[in-house]
Amino acid sequence: MTDSVQLSHFSMLDVDQAPESPGLYAWYVSFRAGPHDWKTKPSADGDQAIGSFLNLLRKYAGYYEPMPINLSGRGSYGAKWEGSLELDYPLREPTEGAQPGDDDLLQRLETLVGSLDTEERRRVMSSILHRASPVFSSPLYIGVATNLQERLRKHRMDYTRTHDWLREHPEDAEIIRARGKNFGQRAAARSIAMEHLEAWIIDLADEENDEVTKKHLRNTAESAEWLLHRLYSPILGRQ
Structure with a gap:
């Protein structure tokens, strides 16, 4: 059949x-992403393409960031509790001075940055992510x-x-x-x-x-x- x-x-x-x-x-x-995203961009501070490619990954990951969950409840004597629970999304652009609270997460992020340290490795990362949708996503x-x-x-x-x-x-x-x-x-x-x-x-x-x-x-x-x-x-x- x-x-x-x-x-x-x-x-x-x-x-x-x-x-x-x-x-x-x-x-x-x-x-x-294209060659202009992964090709080396020399500067006095090193390869600027590492940071810009990481920002590209953050932007893409942000498309999948869950919205906050609204919570509410009642306590004793009629007290009402309400608020919003927001996910600590690992690839969100960090705020100034903020550090991930999880050592394993910090290590993962450092490994991610390390995997972008050459032009060829950035090209491979781009190829993997491009092919992953929709097969893996x-x-x-x-x-x-x-x-x-x-x-x-x-x-x-x-x-x-x-x-x-x-x-x-x-x-x-x-x-x-x-x-x-x-x-x-x-x-x-x-x-x-x-x-x-x-x-x-x-x-x-x-x-x-x-x-x-x-x-x-x-x-x-x-x-x-x-x-x-x-x-x-x-x-x-x-x-």
């Missing part, structure tokens, strides 16, 4: 080419659609509108990052470049027949979407 489920992928720039059929899709962000977002092309174009439109808004209102980025109503808004608020976003799709067009109607396909796809959300916890999905 042959597998009739079709798997393909499209850049956000090219979603007009996606099929107009039911299916599932997942958004990923690819790591992009969790998706940013998983969705289901009756018409894949229409749905992906809607994501692009939401992204474009939000991106244009934030150019004029950068102060709104954190609010949209935390409360954005859709994937396009949340991706734009994390400053992910459109050309770095790509959607991998499972096209279910060939699965439709007299017994399996488009409605049945949609229901099955929605069940699969529910399961995949719980398996992979996409960082920009609905909470």
Whole structure:
């Protein structure tokens, strides 16, 4: 028996080419770096490319940084406790004077910096990360659609509108990052470049027949979407 489920992928720039059929899709962000990022940049203080490449890694890791968790509770005599629990994200840009509290984490970060100390090692790191998405990574977002092309174009439109808004209102980025109503808004608020976003799709067009109607396909796809959300916890999905 042959597998009739079709798997393909499209850049956000090219979603007009996606099929107009039911299916599932997942958004990923690819790591992009070129020779200008990993080539040696001599200076009086050493190779400046080490620090700039590390910042590139930090920016990419930041796309996956979880949002803070809001907590609340009640104590004795009606006292109310509430606050926000924020992950100590290991690749976040360190604040002045701050040091990781975990010796193992500090050693890991020092090892990471050491692995970027030559042009060739930076090139290899870039190649690994570029190939890792989506094979090794969790998706940013998983969705289901009756018409894949229409749905992906809607994501692009939401992204474009939000991106244009934030150019004029950068102060709104954190609010949209935390409360954005859709994937396009949340991706734009994390400053992910459109050309770095790509959607991998499972096209279910060939699965439709007299017994399996488009409605049945949609229901099955929605069940699969529910399961995949719980398996992979996409960082920009609905909470």
